[in-house]
Every structure is written in C-alpha cells, then in structure tokens.
Amino acid sequence: MSRQIIAEFPFVERFDELSAEFPGAGLDWLDTMRRTSLDRFNRLALPSTRVEAWKYTNLRELAKTPFEMAEASSGSASLDLSEQAAMGSESAHRLVFANGIYNASLSRLETLPDGVIITNLEDALTTHGSLVRPHLERLSSLEEDALLALNTAFMMNGYVVIVEEGIEVGTPIELLFLSDPSSPTSIHPRNLIVAGAESNAKLTEWHVGSGDSDYWSNPVTEVVVGPEAAVSHRKVQRESASAFHLAQTRVSLAGNATYTGFLMSAGARLSRCEVEARLEGDGANCELDGIYLARDHQHSDITTRIAHTEPGGNSRQVFKGVLDGHSHGVFQGQVSVSPDAQRTDGHQLNKTLLLSEGAEIDTKPELEICADDVKCSHGATAGQLDELELFYLRSRGLDAEEARQVLIRAFIAEVVESVEEGDFQDQLNTIIDDWLSNGLSTS
Amino acid sequence: MLEIKNLHARVDDRDVLNGIDLSISAGEVHAIMGPNGSGKSTLAYVLAGRDGYEVTEGSIHYQGNDLLDLAIEERAREGIFLAFQYPVEIPGVAGTTFLRTAVNSLRKHRGEKEFDAMQFVKYVREKQSELNITDDMLRRPVNVGFSGGEKKRNEILQMALLEPKFAVLDETDSGLDIDALKTVADGVNTLRDPNRSMLVITHYQRLLDYIVPDFVHVLAHGRIVKSGGKELALELEKEGYGALTGTQAA
Numbered sequence: 087m088s089r090q091i092i093a094e095f096p097f098v099e100r101f102d103e104l105s106a107e108f109p110g111a112g113l114d115w116l117d118t119m120r121r122t123s124l125d126r127f128n129r130l131a132l133p134s135t136r137v138e139a140w141k142y143t144n145l146r147e148l149a150k151t152p153f154e155m156a157e158a159s160s161g162s163a164s165l166d167l168s169e170q171a172a173m174g175s176e177s178a179h180r181l182v183f184a185n186g187i188y189n190a191s192l193s194r195l196e197t198l199p200d201g202v203i204i205t206n207l208e209d210a211l212t213t214h215g216s217l218v219r220p221h222l223e224r225l226s227s228l229e230e231d232a233l234l235a236l237n238t239a240f241m242m243n244g245y246v247v248i249v250e251e252g253i254e255v256g257t258p259i260e261l262l263f264l265s266d267p268s269s270p271t272s273i274h275p276r277n278l279i280v281a282g283a284e285s286n287a288k289l290t291e292w293h294v295g296s297g298d299s300d301y302w303s304n305p306v307t308e309v310v311v312g313p314e315a316a317v318s319h320r321k322v323q324r325e326s327a328s329a330f331h332l333a334q335t336r337v338s339l340a341g342n343a344t345y346t347g348f349l350m351s352a353g354a355r356l357s358r359c360e361v362e363a364r365l366e367g368d369g370a371n372c373e374l375d376g377i378y379l380a381r382d383h384q385h386s387d388i389t390t391r392i393a394h395t396e397p398g399g400n401s402r403q404v405f406k407g408v409l410d411g412h413s414h415g416v417f418q419g420q421v422s423v424s425p426d427a428q429r430t431d432g433h434q435l436n437k438t439l440l441l442s443e444g445a446e447i448d449t450k451p452e453l454e455i456c457a458d459d460v461k462c463s464h465g466a467t468a469g470q471l472d473e474l475e476l477f478y479l480r481s482r483g484l485d486a487e488e489a490r491q492v493l494i495r496a497f498i499a500e501v502v503e504s505v506e507e508g509d510f511q512d513q514l515n516t517i518i519d520d521w522l523s524n525g526l527s528t529s
Numbered sequence: 530m531l532e533i534k535n536l537h538a539r540v541d542d543r544d545v546l547n548g549i550d551l552s553i554s555a556g557e558v559h560a561i562m563g564p565n566g567s568g569k570s571t572l573a574y575v576l577a578g579r580d581g582y583e584v585t586e587g588s589i590h591y592q593g594n595d596l597l598d599l600a601i602e603e604r605a606r607e608g609i610f611l612a613f614q615y616p617v618e619i620p621g622v623a624g625t626t627f628l629r630t631a632v633n634s635l636r637k638h639r640g641e642k643e644f645d646a647m648q649f650v651k652y653v654r655e656k657q658s659e660l661n662i663t664d665d666m667l668r669r670p671v672n673v674g675f676s677g678g679e680k681k682r683n684e685i686l687q688m689a690l691l692e693p694k695f696a697v698l699d700e701t702d703s704g705l706d707i708d709a710l711k712t713v714a715d716g717v718n719t720l721r722d723p724n725r726s727m728l729v730i731t732h733y734q735r736l737l738d739y740i741v742p743d744f745v746h747v748l749a750h751g752r753i754v755k756s757g758g759k760e761l762a763l764e765l766e767k768e769g770y771g772a773l774t775g776t777q778a779a
C-alpha cells in the first residue's frame with residue numbers, strides 16, 4: 087500500500103476554469119500562491135493510512151466521491167434556517183456562509199468599534215489586502231500538508247476577524263457555515279483571526295449541514311494571538327450524516343497570550359478536527375477542551391498538536407467522547423516541549439465511553455519533552471457504563487434508557503461546565519440531549 | 530405480600546442461595562441475620578433484580594404476581610426498595626437531580642403529576658431534616674465523598690421519598706454511630722405501616738431494639754436454618770452462629 091491516495095476530483099481538474107471566480111482572482115501574489123499550492127497538492131496527493139498521522143483515519147471513501155466545487159449560484163441553497171434558532175444568540179455579530187458562499191442577507195454586523203474588522207475574505211482581500219496577505223502566505227508556504235495545499239489552491243470565502251491592539255470586542259462573533267448542496271460538493275473556507283496585543287475576542291463557529299447531503303468541508307483557520315491578548319474560539323461540528331469534515335486550525339501565541347479553544351464534534355460521516363497551537367512567547371496559555379459524540383458508522387478524529395517553544399507556557403486539554411453503534415473515535419494528542427521551553431506546564435486528558443461492543447477508540451497521546459524543568463502529564467481511558475451505577479439508578483425507578491442517559495450526561499458534564507455559563511452551555515446541553523434522544527443501542 | 534419458595538440462585542457460576550422459603554405479610558417486619566458470606570446481600574439483590582444474579586430454581590411472588598418477570602425499574606415502580614449495604618457513588622450526578630428523577634419516575638408510573646424543582650425542594654425539606662441531611666449533601670454528587678454513616682442516612686432518605694411497599698434494608702445499621710443509628714431507626718419506624726413490609730438484614734441485635742421485628746430468621750449457606758420471634762436475636766447474640774451453622778454442616 088502506498089503512502090498516497092490518488093483521487094481524481096472533478097473540481098481539481100477544473101482549476102483553470104474555476105480560478106477566474108475565486109476570491110481575489112487577478113491578484114498576482116494570490117494567483118501564484120494558488121497555483122503553487124495546486125501543484126503541491128497534485129504532488130502530495132491525499133495521505134493514506136500508511137502516513138503515521140493518518141494511521142486511524144482513512145480517506146479512501148472521500149477519494150472515491152466525485153466532488154465538484156460550490157458555485158456562486160448554489161450559495162442561495164434552500165437551507166433549513168429554522169436550525170439557526172438553535173445557534174448563537176440574538177445580539178452577536180454574525181457572518182453566514184451557505185455552501186461556502188458568503189451570504190450577506192443572512193449576516194448581521196452590529197456597529198463595530200474602531201480597530202475591529204469583521205468581514206469575509208473576499209472583501210478583506212480588496213480592502214485590507216496588506217493585512218491579510220502576510221498571514222495567508224506564511225501559512226501556505228509553511229509545510230507539506232496536502233489538505234492545507236488543497237485549501238489554499240481552492241480557498242473560497244471565509245471569515246476575517248482582525249482586532250487592533252488593546253481593543254476588546256465585547257459582543258461575541260458568530261460564524262455560521264451552513265451546507266446542503268444537492269450533489270457532491272467540496273467547500274474550502276479559509277478563515278483568519280488576528281488579535282493584536284492586549285486585545286480580546288470571542289468567536290463561535292457553527293458547521294451545520296442538513297439531512298444527508300453529500301459534501302466535503304475542508305476549512306483552514308489561522309489564529310494569531312498577540313502579546314497579552316485573549317481569544318476564545320469555540321466550534322460546533324454538526325455536519326450532515328453523509329458529509330466529510332476535515333478541519334485544521336493553526337494557532338500561534340505570543341508572550342502571555344491566551345487561547346481558549348472548545349470543540350463539539352457530533353456530526354458528519356467522517357470528521358477530523360485538527361488543532362495545532364504553537365506557544366511562541368513566554369508564559370503563553372492554551373486551553374483546549376472538547377466533546378465528541380458518534381454513533382452508527384461515524385468516524386470522529388480529534389488531533390491536537392501543542393508545541394511549547396518558549397519558557398513558562400501552560401497548556402491544558404480535556405477531551406471526552408461517547409461512542410455508540412459501530413462508530414470509531416480517534417484521539418491523537420501531541421505535546422512537544424523544546425529545549426528552551428523550561429517551566430512548561432502541559433496536561434492532557436482523554437476519556438472515552440464506549441456504549442456498544444462495536445464502538446472503537448484509538449487514542450494516541452504523545453509527549454516529546456526536550457527540557458528538564460517541566461510538568462507534563464497525559465492520561466487516556468476508555469470504558470463502559472458502570473453496571474453497579476446503572477443498577478442503583480434503576481433500582482430507584484429510572485428505566486434502563488434514562489439511567490444510561492443520566493450517566494452519559496454525568497460523564498461529559500465536566501467538559502460542558504468548563505465553558506462559561508450562558509447561551510453556549512445551554513446549546514451544548516441541547517446538542518447532547520438531541521444526540522441522546524436519537525436512541526442508544528441497548529447492548 | 531411476598532412469597533419466596535425454594536429459591537436457588539447463582540452468581541458467577543457459584544450457587545449462593547440453596548432453597549430459601551420465606552413468606553412476609555403486609556405490615557410485617559422480618560429480620561435476617563447470619564454469618565458473613567451466607568447469602569444475605571445476594572437475596573437482597575435477587576429481590577431487586579440485579580443482572581447476573583440468576584435464579585436457577587424456585588419462585589418469588591409479590592402481591593400475587595411473579596416478581597422475577599419484572600425488570601429492575603418495574604420492581605421499583607411496584608414498590609420494592611433496596612437500601613444498599615454499600616450505597617453506590619455516582620460522580621457527576623447531583624443528589625437533588627437524582628432524587629427528583631427517581632421520585633418523578635415513580636409519580637409518572639402512578640399517574641401523578643411530576644414535581645418541578647420548587648415543589649420537589651418542598652417535598653424533600655421535611656424528610657431531609659428528620660434524617661439530618663444537609664442541603665450541601667444533596668447538592669454534591671450522589672454519595673461521592675460521603676462518610677459511611679452519611680451514605681446510610683441518604684439511603685433511608687430515598688426510602689422515605691419513594692414510599693415503597695416492600696423495603697429491604699441491607700445492613701443499614703453498620704457504620705452508624707449511636708446517634709445516627711437512632712436517627713435512622715426513627716426514620717424507619719415512621720415508615721412502618723400496616724400496608725408496608727420490611728426485610729431488615731443486620732448483624733446486630735441492637736438495631737432490633739429500635740426496629741422491633743415480628744420474625745427473625747437465620748441464614749447460613751444460602752438457607753434459612755432457623756426462624757423465631759424477636760427473642761431469637763438475643764439468643765444469637767449470646768451464643769453466636771456456631772451451633773446453628775455446625776448443625777447445617779453435619
């Protein structure tokens with residue numbers, strides 16, 4: 087078996103024709119970057135399970151699907167917008183992308199304070215090109231990653247949030263990615279968050295699909311957190327039951343910066359949420375928490391890489407998953423500490439509840455520590471519901487299903503409670519209740 | 530109310546109950562005593578319906594129906610309650626939430642309106658203070674970090690809230706200090722009722738001074754080897770189980 091999966095995606099073959107419509111088409115630097123990235127993708131191809139980082143997540147089925155590109159005309163797709171009621175809050179800034187295309191009429195931008203840019207990538211390239219360009223170029227030249235290269239070649243719209251030094255964006259920012267294409271479609275959002283020194287912003291991304299529409303979402307998000315700045319970045323993944331979701335978030339943190347990431351991954355047929363955080367300044371803090379829920383034949387992969395390169399950094403990760411049916415969970419958590427990163431504090435915990443015989447988790451914590459004065463720990467457990475606890479609850483009159491639900495909620499509660507109390511916590515509980523009420527297998 | 534005939538039960542391929550006959554009428558309190566490992570808790574679990582406690586022979590009828598046909602929660606809803614010898618800790622589930630869910634599932638079964646949070650607090654408050662259970666204990670996760678005595682009091686609180694018809698108390702007295710023993714016994718006595726029966730498992734005659742039984746049985750090697758009135762407990766306290774179990778072995 088080769089290290090590559092060769093796919094012949096129709097949209098890739100139509101690059102020349104499609105590229106005229108891409109955001110920023112005609113900007114030389116961007117056209118060149120797209121072209122270089124396309125060549126890179128064609129050279130790299132999709133990774134097979136022979137590649138260590140992809141050992142547990144197989145892209146073969148993805149490679150077989152004849153994906154096309156979302157076109158401007160499909161941006162007004164008849165999304166079930168009642169779903170939106172369950173997302174976000176009334177008072178937030180909101181950008182909406184329908185099948186990857188920016189939808190101005192559904193978006194809503196409250197008056198923005200000076201020093202805050204919240205916009206879509208296409209507009210940002212025209213009006214703030216010099217702010218955006220260095221970030222796009224840096225990330226795109228960085229490494230040999232096929233999916234990153236593909237995203238760069240085909241990047242569609244996405245959100246851009248830039249907060250200047252010292253500014254606090256009080257109002258939360260919501261980014262809605264809604265998808266329901268009628269034929270297999272690939273969507274490549276490119277997002278950018280730049281928080282200047284001592285600034286503060288809170289963002290929540292919702293990736294939601296309807297029914298079982300067939301699509302592949304391949305978002306790349308770059309997050310740059312300046313000195314003493316704080317970014318809270320939450321994400322909910324509830325793609326359609328037939329969707330593929332392969333997301334990468336690349337975070338860099340300056341001195342004393344704080345990034346608080348939260349992930350709820352519950353949808354898609356196959357998903358991989360990859361987060362890389364580089365603590366590149368003294369005393370940077372990174373907190374990543376998350377929940378993954380999967381049933382039937384869903385595949386849910388959470389991959390994190392935390393790199394401590396400077397002294398005094400803290401990172402803390404808690405991921406909990408519940409797997410039912412024949413679902414397959416993957417947790418890969420890498421924490422590396424460079425020789426210079428003394429006094430690093432790095433902790434990671436992964437716990438999975440397996441509700442059925444057919445459910446499976448592959449968990450691979452990896453610590454690479456090259457400094458001596460560090461405190462690092464990792465723990466991973468996988469287990470079933472406790473028979474005695476179930477018996478105790480049922481002996482008090484709860485039926486078997488209720489008792490299981492009570493214990494599952496209790497298992498995840500710690501992670502839900504790690505987010506600030508309020509709308510988002512309620513929304514997480516609603517997602518969990520929804521998931522539970524779809525029925526658990528009885529084994 | 531409860532009729533056990535020739536009950537044999539097996540746990541993990543081990544025969545633990547070897548032919549128990551016991552009949553309990555409405556309003557009666559029966560005590561079961563017996564050496565460690567004689568099968569007392571096993572009997573309690575079989576009555577509550579725990580998985581893995583397989584009845585290989587015999588029958589149990591409860592209010593005229595075959596008890597063994599009912600699932601664990603159906604038994605609870607029909608009024609069977611087990612106060613556990615070792616109450617189970619449930620991390621992540623707040624005590625009040627647990628109690629309210631339990632009470633409401635029984636109320637629903639009886640066709641009564643479920644309590645909302647406020648109504649429930651009112652309902653619990655009185656019984657809670659009788660048993661010296663603080664609000665703080667109820668806010669914490671079920672039994673987590675409770676002392677032995679607190680766990681036992683919490684079991685009796687559950688019994689008081691669920692108002693069973695047939696209650697099994699498995700060593701509810703062990704681990705209690707003298708005052709707590711009195712509190713718990715008072716709690717139990719309040720629940721004595723012509724329509725409610727109890728099976729009290731204990732090692733100590735002292736509990737039976739407070740909760741005076743109508744009958745006392747001695748269980749050894751999974752069988753009832755002797756039955757009598759409340760004075761049997763005194764006798765056992767003096768002479769131990771030696772003579773009885775010896776007879777059994779011969």
Ligand SMILES: Nc1ncnc2c1ncn2[C@@H]1O[C@H](COP(=O)(O)OP(=O)(O)OP(=O)(O)O)[C@@H](O)[C@H]1O
Binds near residue numbers: 564
């Ligand atoms: N799950 C099990 N697997 C194997 N043996 C078991 C199991 N549960 C109980 N037993 C055995 O069955 C016997 C009866 O146990 P049981 O707990 O009913 O005793 P008991 O009378 O309640 O004792 P104690 O007074 O110590 O509480 C013991 O010998 C015990 O080891």
Ligand SMILES: [Mg+2]
Binds near residue numbers: 614699
């Ligand atoms: Mg016992």
